Amino acid sequence: MTDDVIKQLRRLHEEAGNILPLRQGNVERYHVFTDRDAEFCPAAGRVLLRMNEHFRHESEAALIVAAVNALPALLDAAERVREAEREIVICSAIRLPDGRIFRGHRHGDCIRTASELVDHQHNIGLVPEPWTASMCRDQGFITSRNRYVGREEALQLQLAAGIESVCPSGYRRSQLFSEDLY
Secondary structure (H helix, E strand, O other): OOHHHHHHHHHHHHHOOOOOOOOOOEEEOOEEEOOOHHHHOHHHOOEEEEOOOOOOOHHHHHHHHHHHHHHHHHHHHHHHHHHHOOOOEEEEEEEOOOOOEEEEOOHHHHHHHHHHHHHHHHHOOOOOOOOOHHHHOEEEEEEOOOOEEEHHHHHHHHHHOOOOOOOOOOOOOOOOOHHHOO
16 A cells, blocks of 8 residues: 555545544454444455555554545535535526537627627638527526536526525526526
8 A cells, every 4th residue: 555545545534524543443463353344345254454465564454444434424524515515507608509608697698799709700711600599599507617507407506505596586487597696
């Protein structure tokens, strides 16, 4: 086991608030036992790890046992962090049929930018067709994780994050509108 792996395990353990002591589990000549090994190694009975070329030292094997035992608490800590960083909508966007996405304060801003660019590209021969209104049928939003989502999913993200509409009347129907954001 490399020193880097041990350092990472120790760092994760410390970041999780030292949930469990690092030297958890009993070491008896080439084997490490833990109370929870039936969950991880049922075919081997109580033996969770066998010290071999990968785990040459008692401390390394005990650290692995501690990491395995701490896993549920570490996952809970990670879930709390993930919940704190919920995905939210950050701006309006449209997606053209060719996959290009244009962002803006309002959908009208996106449409204006896209139409000007497409018309310019058509005029200099980069695209075969000029702008048409049908090119902006796919209207949605960009999220805090840089994903393009439709109006329905955008509303669900805002509701899940507990973000209220800025409109006095609240969200309309089952879709998000840029007027709900700011």
